[in-house]
Amino acid sequence: MNTQPELIESAVTHTLLIAEAAKWLARQGCSIVITDMAHSGPETADAIGWRGGASTLIECKVSLTDFRADASKPFRRDATRGMGVHRYYCAPHGLLTADMMPPEWGLLELAAGRMLVTKKAGRHRHEVGAREEIRLLMSAIRRIGREAPTGMSVKFYTIEPKCRATLGVEVAS
Numbered sequence: 189m190n191t192q193p194e195l196i197e198s199a200v201t202h203t204l205l206i207a208e209a210a211k212w213l214a215r216q217g218c219s220i221v222i223t224d225m226a227h228s229g230p231e232t233a234d235a236i237g238w239r240g241g242a243s244t245l246i247e248c249k250v251s252l253t254d255f256r257a258d259a260s261k262p263f264r265r266d267a268t269r270g271m272g273v274h275r276y277y278c279a280p281h282g283l284l285t286a287d288m289m290p291p292e293w294g295l296l297e298l299a300a301g302r303m304l305v306t307k308k309a310g311r312h313r314h315e316v317g318a319r320e321e322i323r324l325l326m327s328a329i330r331r332i333g334r335e336a337p338t339g340m341s342v343k344f345y346t347i348e349p350k351c352r353a354t355l356g357v358e359v360a361s
Contacts (some may be wrong), residue, residue, distance in 0.1 A: 200298060205248035206234050209278050211295065213237030213244060213305040222328055227228065231263050231271055231320060234278070243321055244309070245272025250280045255288075264290070267315040271321050276309050287296040 206223050225232065235246040250257040252265045255273025255277065263269040267290075274294065277284060281299035286307040289295050294309030 200250055202234075202248055202250050205250065205278050205280070205298060206301055208298050209235035209246040209248055209296065210237075213246065216244065218244065220325070222324065225324065225328060230269075231295075233324070235270055236271060236324070238325075242273040243271065244274040244276065246276045246278050247268070247333075249277055249284065252283065255279070255284060259290070262319075263320075267291070267312060269316050269320075270312065270314075271317045271324070273311055273313055274309040275357070277310060278303075 210221050210223050214237070215236060216237070217239045218298055219239065220233065222233065222241040223235045232243050234248040237244050245257060249258065258264055263271075266345050275292065276296050277289060278296040278298065278329040281297040283302070284297075285297055286295050289307055292310030293307075294305065295307040296303045
């Protein structure tokens with residue numbers, strides 16, 4: 189761990205980490221990425237994306253205080269209530285270490301403008317968390333139906349052979 193966390197914390201903002209996390213999710217093949225969107229559920233993900241049927245949640249932290257406070261949230265104390273099949277903490281390089289991660293959580297670090305996977309996430313799959321993800325997605329679809337938010341590109345298309353409507357969302361880079 190870096191001996192000067194105050195320098196790390198001032199160099200990278202929470203907003204920058206969220207933007208970089210969203211780009212990382214898109215590069216991992218997530219066709220839908222949502223950032224910092226409040227909804228009726230208890231958890232507001234800094235970034236969450238879906239690839240196939242699996243979700244990846246990223247919680248961004250720029251201070252040790254915030255990281256430690258996150259552990260007291262009900263959906264962190266009981267892993268079955270949290271969103272994300274794969275779950276990561278994201279922080280400036282050197283702020284957190286792999287051994288600080290909760291069970292099955294991964295660690296992403298932003299170093300010199302690049303996202304590094306310091307620890308790969310395991311798998312969580314819980315019915316309560318999956319229901320929360322559906323609530324979040326439904327809220328996003330309702331909002332997109334009215335008008336696409338700034339920074340989001342929405343493409344509607346239909347797959348003819350299966351006659352199913354599909355929605356693709358991309359985060360603007």
